[in-house]
Amino acid sequence: MELSDYLRALKRSWLIIVSCLLIGAAAGFTIAANTPPRYQASAMMFVGVTPSDGGSWNLTSSSNYARQAAVSYAQIIRTELVLDPVAEALGIDTDAAALAGRVTATNPLNTQNIEVTVTDRNPVLAAQIANEITQQFATIVADELEGSPGEDDSLVRIEVLQPAITPGSPSAPNRTMNVALGALLGLAAGVGIALLRQVLDTRIQSVDEATSATDLPLLGAIPDTVIDKGSALSVAVSPRSHESEAYRALRTNLDFVGGDPRQGCRTFVVSSCEPGEGKSTAFANLALAIAETGKRVVLIDADLRAPTIASLFGLEASVGLTDVLRRRASLADVLQQWGSGKLFVLAAGQLPPNPAELLGSATMEQTLADLRTSFDVILIDAPPVLAVTDAAVVSRFTDGALLVAAVGSTRRPALTSALGAFEKIGGNVLGLIAMRTPRTADNAYTYAEQPAR
Known part of the structure; x- marks a missing residue:
């Protein structure tokens, strides 16, 4: 995916x-x-070594020994x-094991110090x-x-640099940090759910996705609108609407x-x-838009499985294309x-x-x-190409096919498969019509919707 x-x-x-x-x-x-407050109290100790004499070599060695001892003492x-x-x-x-879970001892790097920190729910007890x-x-x-009991011969001494004091406020929980x-x-x-949703949901969400x-x-982008039986033919019912202008642009x-329209x-x-x-709604309105220009247009319902064109226009549906193809009636x-x-x-x-x-006969x-010989434009409404081969078959007799994709429902793999179905049989897909495109602030108010003056 791109940015x-x-x-x-x-x-x-x-x-x-x-x-x-x-x-x-x-x-x-x-x-x-809901977390009980915990308090921390810390004390600082210093590990010192008294040299056997005042020589500089002994003083340096004593300091090194004290730093090494402090590392071991922190673990003890x-x-x-x-x-x-x-x-x-x-x-x-x-016991000692339970108490050890509340105690930490650290030795700052290259120092003779040991810091002891105790965490407890009781601040006084922690100190x-x-x-x-x-x-x-x-x-x-x-x-x-470092010495023997009762004898004062240890050269290592532990001095308290900073005793622990009773903490006045809990160290945890930190509500601000927890909320953040x-x-x-x-x-x-x-963000992860949003990206995963984008990867797993293959439905086309925009016109750009459809064309890519x-x-x-892209031949036309028809905005999303509430369609019922009485308003499906928007070019006739509401000729100044944005939907009607979109069909005229198509x-x-x-x-x-x-090819050359002339x-x-x-x-x-x-x-x-x-x-x-x-x-079917798209082609019916396209037929109305073309007829507005004075051209003679014939709209053929070649969806011989679930026809809808006659119903959209309120016309007789019992006779039609199949009667002509079976030579039971003439076109007239x-x-x-x-x-x-x-x-x-x-x-x-x-x-x-x-x-x-x-349809392929x-x-x-x-x-x-x-x-x-009698019309300027012939529009053929065929069944969905992935369901049956009717559309691909009849496309061989036309100048080309127009493929409809509905934003928010058509899936990308289905769209590419539909295109492949036409290509396999030699059909020529001329372009894409995007249906149910989202309305935006840019197209919510147009000149076409204004009353005539």
């Missing part, structure tokens, strides 16, 4: 991202509010040797334990580790594809990937004029058991040839 795809994914899922951020922040606050502090006497002196009913550790450890070093960390994790989760998936030219763009009749077939993507008998204009409709007629054979080719 624009990532940005589009984040914009599309902004509500999920914000929700995850708020949930993360709330979780951080809840955890902090959390052992039973030190903590058992501490627990006994303070009367704490716990008492830290101070008791320093006292017990000093005794243990002098009497057991929860919000950050929630934000990361939201096929490399077909009409204009057709003049630049499929060279006789032009024939187009329209199809989609799957049912319900708006192909079944062509129906819509309104007082130059638009004629050839309904599907009775549904046959072999639609593909009829020589009779179909001859029927189109006969219509070319």
